[in-house]
Amino acid sequence: MGTPIIQVKNLQKFYNAGKLSEVRAIDDVSFDVFQGETFGIAGESGSGKTTTGKLIMKLEDITGGSIEFLGKNIHEIKSRKETLQFRKNIQMIFQDPFASLNPRLTIKEIIGGPLELHHMVSSKKERDKRVGELLEEVGLSANFAERYPTEFSGGQCQRIDIARAIALKPKIIIADEAISALDVSIQAQIVNLMRKLKREVGLTYIFIAHDLSMVKYISDRIAVMNRGKVLELGDSETLYRHPLHPYTKSLLSAVPIANPITEKNRKRIIYNPDQHQYKDNDECGLFEIGDKHYVYCSKQEIEGYKRQLNNELTKS
Amino acid sequence: MELIGKKFNFVSKNKLKELEQLSQVQGTDQNNDSYIKTVLKRFFKDKVATVSLIIFLLIVLAAVLAPIIAPYSPSKSVGYFEAAPSGKFLLGTDDVGRDVLSRLIYGSQASLTVGILSVLIYAAIGTTLGLLSGFLGGFWDSVIMRITDVFMSFPYFIVILVVVSLIGPGLWTVTFAIGFLNWPVLCRLVRGEVMKLRKVDYVQAAVASGYNTFQITFKHIFPNTLGIILVNMTFGIATSIITEASLSFLGAGVQPPTPSWGNLMSDAQSINVLANEYWQWLPPGIMILLAVLSINFVGDGLRRAVEGK
Numbered sequence: 001m002g003t004p005i006i007q008v009k010n011l012q013k014f015y016n017a018g019k020l021s022e023v024r025a026i027d028d029v030s031f032d033v034f035q036g037e038t039f040g041i042a043g044e045s046g047s048g049k050t051t052t053g054k055l056i057m058k059l060e061d062i063t064g065g066s067i068e069f070l071g072k073n074i075h076e077i078k079s080r081k082e083t084l085q086f087r088k089n090i091q092m093i094f095q096d097p098f099a100s101l102n103p104r105l106t107i108k109e110i111i112g113g114p115l116e117l118h119h120m121v122s123s124k125k126e127r128d129k130r131v132g133e134l135l136e137e138v139g140l141s142a143n144f145a146e147r148y149p150t151e152f153s154g155g156q157c158q159r160i161d162i163a164r165a166i167a168l169k170p171k172i173i174i175a176d177e178a179i180s181a182l183d184v185s186i187q188a189q190i191v192n193l194m195r196k197l198k199r200e201v202g203l204t205y206i207f208i209a210h211d212l213s214m215v216k217y218i219s220d221r222i223a224v225m226n227r228g229k230v231l232e233l234g235d236s237e238t239l240y241r242h243p244l245h246p247y248t249k250s251l252l253s254a255v256p257i258a259n260p261i262t263e264k265n266r267k268r269i270i271y272n273p274d275q276h277q278y279k280d281n282d283e284c285g286l287f288e289i290g291d292k293h294y295v296y297c298s299k300q301e302i303e304g305y306k307r308q309l310n311n312e313l314t315k316s
Numbered sequence: 317m318e319l320i321g322k323k324f325n326f327v328s329k330n331k332l333k334e335l336e337q338l339s340q341v342q343g344t345d346q347n348n349d350s351y352i353k354t355v356l357k358r359f360f361k362d363k364v365a366t367v368s369l370i371i372f373l374l375i376v377l378a379a380v381l382a383p384i385i386a387p388y389s390p391s392k393s394v395g396y397f398e399a400a401p402s403g404k405f406l407l408g409t410d411d412v413g414r415d416v417l418s419r420l421i422y423g424s425q426a427s428l429t430v431g432i433l434s435v436l437i438y439a440a441i442g443t444t445l446g447l448l449s450g451f452l453g454g455f456w457d458s459v460i461m462r463i464t465d466v467f468m469s470f471p472y473f474i475v476i477l478v479v480v481s482l483i484g485p486g487l488w489t490v491t492f493a494i495g496f497l498n499w500p501v502l503c504r505l506v507r508g509e510v511m512k513l514r515k516v517d518y519v520q521a522a523v524a525s526g527y528n529t530f531q532i533t534f535k536h537i538f539p540n541t542l543g544i545i546l547v548n549m550t551f552g553i554a555t556s557i558i559t560e561a562s563l564s565f566l567g568a569g570v571q572p573p574t575p576s577w578g579n580l581m582s583d584a585q586s587i588n589v590l591a592n593e594y595w596q597w598l599p600p601g602i603m604i605l606l607a608v609l610s611i612n613f614v615g616d617g618l619r620r621a622v623e624g625k
Binding site for chain 1: 351354516517518519520521522523524525526527528536539540
């Protein structure tokens with residue numbers, strides 16, 4: 001694995017901290033994202049995956065811990081010059097393709113504005129040419145540039161959103177539920193477009209989604225999140241074949257199988273967080289069970305998980 | 317058989333036409349226009365709003381063209397006192413012998429000037445402060461909001477009366493008094509909208525692109541608040557016209573001999589006029605009603621068009 005591009009260390013994000021209504025959206029989350037990989041974050045709604053994305057994008061303030069981008073703590077980025085540098089290198093694709101494009105700006109302004117802001121084009125003519133190229137790159141017609149977002153379908157808007165994200169030639173793109181709002185046929189198109197861009201430009205992705213099958217399809221490594229914690233982290237293949245944490249098992253059991261016979265026998269595993277019953281003095285955390293395969297558990301549980309993994313490995 | 321066949325044919329042809337029309341309608345419904353064009357299209361689909369807009373524009377036109385269309389001078393006597401409407405004086409004359417129709421036409425100038433100018437003044441103040449409040453947030457937001465609270469707790473009409481009596485009544489005093497006192501509602505509205513839009517994805521996307529807060533507020537958020545500002549301004553014109561009329565009726569507004577709809581109606585304070593000379597106070601009353609109603613319908617139509625309902 002290459003060098004880490006993003007290092008998340010003991011990240012915390014509490015809303016209404018200290019009050020009765022305190023919500024621990026992110027509670028002690030750590031992971032690294034390496035150059036050139038696709039890092040998937042899966043989990044149900046409210047598990048904190050979107051918040052994680054927003055914190056990495058510096059769209060919200062963090063409560064505790066740190067996020068380092070290329071070795072620099074993003075919390076310490078203050079000056080305008082550094083901010084622009086940071087923004088240029090990290091971009092986001094949003095969940096709702098309609099809500100992420102300003103209805104009062106033309107496509108040309110939406111994609112071309114950031115280009116001008118970062119002095120990546122020197123004239124209006126050059127900007128328009130570049131916008132045309134970008135639109136064609138994401139599979140749209142260059143003459144869409146004069147139009148407004150309301151004139152496009154969801155899939156087209158998502159492509160425009162992607163064109164905006166890649167316009168600045170970022171090092172990493174965070175795709176926050178980038179395909180959940182789309183038709184299944186268009187989901188595949190967008191995912192393939194993202195893979196194509198990754199091959200061609202060598203992008204790094206953080207792919208956030210609740211659909212574990214889609215996350216597995218696109219990601220090299222996956223973190224499974226629930227209730228603001230990473231519960232399991234590992235290679236997508238390993239995680240898929242040998243899920244250890246009961247929550248991951250539950251998520252995987254919810255994925256429909258495209259085979260009527262096996263689908264008929266598929267059993268949903270219900271996850272009940274109370275089954276752990278950690279005591280206050282238990283030291284809980286992410287522990288390495290298999291090769292680069294981490295599971296959130298207490299120290300007492302480590303041996304059990306290790307045995308479970310060994311059993312499964314010898315079986316297969 | 318032939319008959320049935322014909323009948324069937326007839327029906328199906330009709331149906332075909334209907335379907336064609338339907339598809340055409342759907343074809344035009346497909347959104348290929350800019351935002352402004354769509355709003356205008358929606359607006360003009362609303363018949364009441366369209367007719368109201370025409371009426372309001374006619375009133376504006378009458379005010380602008382007053383010197384050309386008014387049959388007599390609004391301030392000079394025509395020689396007949398308190399004459400009933402006739403072919404020569406369509407709306408009769410008043411107690412000093414001035415033509416009521418001419419005064420009514422000239423009166424629309426004063427009423428519309430106050431209505432439109434005062435709204436422009438308060439819209440400028442309210443929008444600027446609302447944007448600043450939402451954009452600066454924190455301390456400055458609290459400061460601006462507390463000032464707004466103070467202004468909102470003024471007994472508005474009494475303050476205007478005090479201001480007018482201190483500076484002296486007149487068209488400009490009324491315009492500025494309404495303009496400087498009426499901004500808080502719009503300010504709150506704009507601030508709320510800015511707060512709401514700050515969390516919207518496209519604004520977050522603008523942040524992620526590296527725009528600074530100033531650029532985001534004025535380039536990305538402000539254009540999206542124009543709809544509600546415009547709607548609020550439309551209703552504001554109606555309210556200002558009524559305020560002007562009330563002030564002029566009380567003698568604190570536009571001063572005679574300059575006519576305004578309000579001070580024309582103040583003639584009805586005399587029992588004789590009220591009872592026997594309806595032509596002196598009924599026409600300005602109808603004009604106020606017509607102007608305010610049409611503006612309110614336009615505002616309603618505009619609101620629906622902007623909201624897309």
